[in-house]
Amino acid sequence: MTFAYAHSEPPAPEALEHSPGWFYGGVTGTTTEPLTAADRCDRCGAQAYVRVVLPVGELLFCAHHAREHAPKFAELATHVHDETDRLLAEHGAGAGAAH
Incomplete structure (x- = not known):
């Protein structure tokens, strides 16, 4: 199941179980x-x-x-x-x- 949410706000608690987390969206190390x-x-x-x-x-x-x-x-x-x-x-x- 895919959850859609704005990157500026955290997802619903149940979405955290299935997503990498709103705080880390789009971050790369290099x-x-x-x-x-x-x-x-x-x-x-x-x-x-x-x-x-x-x-x-x-x-x-x-x-x-x-x-x-x-x-x-x-x-x-x-x-x-x-x-x-x-x-x-x-x-x-x-x-x-x-x-």
Whole structure:
């Protein structure tokens, strides 16, 4: 039997016996879709360059907040998709810039 429900709300209790659970819908451990200008940092709203996939969802961070929170999410993440190298290309940093 298939149960249909909105991903934003939990299913009826009897549906939990037959479904993987509403909280985990659509989560994968290795998403590598490129981040776009529409992807925003969950801390400040700036453009996101890092996607942190957790066992129960994902977080998006700008480069600043990714560095700030790296020690904590490194303990929990199942995958980290880092596109911070795009900052150099997109914002005209010289070829001799130190990393």
